[in-house]
Amino acid sequence: QVQLVESGGGLVKPGGSLRLSCAASIFTFSDYYMSWIRQAPGKGLEWVSSISSSGTTIYYADSVKGRFTISRDNAKNSLYLQMNSLRAGDTATYYCARGSYTDPFDIWGQGTLVTVSS
């Protein structure tokens, strides 16, 4: 079964950093755009960032531009999100998903919770 598994979430102080990982299995990871989408507690879905299959094309939401960096390692079937200068407003469950801004997000991970609090 096609699967995405996130890890790396946790509690971090404002201004701190965290790196999320997403491991893909079963499908040919290197063929697909991948994205991060977040959901604040009790709120709706917010797209964060997308990266092309080769890693050469990247997009960010304005809310995270300059603070977050998306990357991928196709040899390891893995997607990453480096989050710096974290704010309380970044508190959310972060999902990795297969798809991009022009395609539906057809496969989702289970999510990893990031809490930014002092």
Added chain:
Amino acid sequence: DIQMTQSPSSLSASIGDRVTITCRASQSISSYLNWYQQKPGKAPKLLIYAAYSLQSGVPSRFSGSGSGTDFTLTISSLQPEDFATYYCQQSYSTPPTFGQGTKVEIK
């Protein structure tokens, strides 16, 4: 950014009811509209893509319609497992944006 507005924000319905959720885009998005279902504590699940195409494995009681700015998700006969929150999302341009969600509750 393209704004997506869903209505209603919530609804109460009974098993077997026909349920309709609407989604309006702030500008034309052709048929680049997707629908997701999310149950509490779970990741969203893709139901409908490109406005009316049913994702593999999704029951046929779910259907989508519309183009341009106005779209509809219909559940023809509500089942117990359909109580969830539903989101629309446009994939016409970046940033991809979601509606605020419609929570379907048991009457």
